[in-house]
Amino acid sequence: MDALSVVTQLRDLASEPQNRAVIVQDEGCLPGLVLFLDHQSHDVLLATLQTLRYLAELSPNILTMKNELGMMVSLESLTERKDLPLDITALAQEVFDILRAPANPVSRTPESQRRKKSQFFINSSSKKAKSVTLHIQGLDSTDQRSLCEEALLKVRGVISFTFQMASKRCTVRIRSDLPTESLASAIAATKVLSAQQVVKNEAGDEVFVPLNPSGVEVQQNSAIPDYLPEEEDSPEREVDRAISRTTAKSDSNGTWLSSAASFLSKTFYW
Template identity: 50%
Template sequence: MSGEPDALAVVNQLRDLAADPLNRRAIVEDQGCLSGLILFFDHPNPQVVYSALLAVRYLAECRSNREKMTDELGMMLSLQNVMQKGTSPGETKLLASEIYEILQNSSSAEAEQAEAAASCRKKAQFFMGSTNKRAKTVVLQIDGLDDSARRSLCEEALLKIKGVISFTFQMAVKRCVVRIRSDLKAEALGTAIASTKFMKAQQVVKGEDGSEIAIPFQEDSDVVVEQNINLPDYLPEDESPSQEQHKAVTRLGSVQDGVSWLSTAANFLSRSFYW
């Protein structure tokens, strides 16, 4: 039993793999992984549910995946259940409604797309209030984002902010793309990054000519950062299955190794139908 991966470890590994665009089709085509992620939507640990939703959100970014994802047994119903569940955190409901809208629109005619989008937005408004009608994306250029240790500091800082939905790091260019609620100010992200004492963030925006402009956040900003409390503990990096690179889906190298890990995950998911 000691060698058996737990639900959080497995779903976090799938989330990390799904973050890479080159892995998304393989995960959806693998028998067991997509259906397993759907099962995680009903897991009692809210962190497992959120991580599974984030993995599915990444997978839905690949247009060729959307039809199969929409047709997957239980996908749409499970997303609706998350949106309607009274105990689901606000960010979790918003992420579920966003995925639902993407998949619904991909399988409908134009008229049906508009109706589905309006329906999903109404659901998000009903459960989250008028201040959270939409999410927005903020691109951060982070000075000092040099290694995995600094990345972990950023993750911890961003996870504490109430209103952060998801984030993706682009380590090669020292950037972080953050999805936040529309009522959350971007300055709150800059304040959180600055609180690490090792890094400083700038917001990347498009200029009138289409070029990128990095705008520094005010160091003496008086923006109040509302924090999440009682967050579940995240797995340490050195214990995460993502470090076992010989078992992960990789850009180069043996495809069989990637399939082997996905099969292992699928077997775990099939054995974990009940929690």
Template identity: 55%
Template sequence: MSAELDALTVVNQLRDLAADPLNRRAIVEDQGCLPGLILFLDHPNPQVVYSALLAVRYLAECRANREKMKAELGMMLSLQNVMQKSTSPGETKLLASEIYEILQSAGKEEAEQAEAAAASCRRKAQFFLGSNNKRAKTVVLHIDGLDDSTRRSLCEEALLKIRGVISFTFQMAVKRCVVRIRSDLKAEALGTAINSTKVMKAQQVVKTEDGGELILPFQEDSAVLVEENTDIPDYLPEEESPSQEQDKAVTRVGSITDGMGWLSTAANFLSRSFYW
């Protein structure tokens, strides 16, 4: 297995572990994983960089992590480098910018933190906080047929091919996917991509004036042309994807004990790869 493939495998595993809120504190407290993710931000493979950014974005969702992440050597500088690098894809720059803004705001006065925490509670049904960047918006999808890790992988592949998708997270228990997209991308494009799998059907979840939720189906004749994202390489094939191995903790949401066992393996890889 090549060194680059090893790096992609490890960063994808860390991304999937970070997607579970139960793992986020432990990943940041680990002595090797957070420094390793920072080094991945300068990797020549753009998919490694993008997956590392997704992992960091998940970790930043935990408010208790932000001060440590901001203070970690090289974190803010690496995010700036990704944002300023001319070869970085647009979605990668936008995601790095959102993370930078979140971490930059860490450490403000307690009153401001309390206000932000209250706002976060009002939006806890959504994964990504607010609209830190006016060029992006959040779309919540209810996906009929999103029943297992195989269907989730199909959904991931469909979304990753859409130019304008910044990031996404799944809420498997309620068959939902929260997608962060550029403001100029229509939600119908997401529905078209997911419906193209032939085994899943997407509907949009919107808030009503009284605070409730309304599930709106996409019109059958509203299929839009999906512009494929050629800047970011495809994920690993299914037979090589670590998320498909049923004995790995990343396939069992909430399994923090097993997940921490894998973190030790990841830390060892990072230590061998980056520290002399």
């Protein structure tokens, strides 16, 4: 069991909305994630920030996360580092801004709530990034959306993305040096989805531009490792709702979370 294995799987758990409260309430997971923000591995840093971004989607989590010892200091430190890739510093800034925002917004209209739910790692502050709008053939359900999310998450250089399910579109914010064809190649690798770029012509009308994914090398953040084995000596904590994850759903999810928390405790608390 290593840091990357733990944090990538916590990220997978956090991607399921019903798990986010449980993860934040666990006494070992959140402190461990804060300590991972000081990790030397860029892959660990990115996966940790993605996990925190997921957890911050649940509004009641924000105050707990903000008050966690070292959280805001570590996030701010990441935003100021010049030796990190743009996708890491941009996401660190986004998570920092979310946690720093007022706890009680002035108003929340149904439309704004719908927009919020459709966003994923959305960030518009970086000047060294570009936005690409894709029309994704086959984007017909939440299952296909999850498949597309997993594909985009693996592409190194993807900073954020948001879906418009009704129009089968995905707006992706990427590093300026990342070819758009890399996105099409990653999406085509799902075998059930394909992507075209949406642009405006001289008349201002939207048109679809075919993207050729063949022969395009996609740089990946990291391969998602196998799920952690259960440990016989891992203490199991009772939780008020079930933990679930996107794959291997027949395994004992509560035991897995205990295993991860046990790893964090043994690694960072002595």
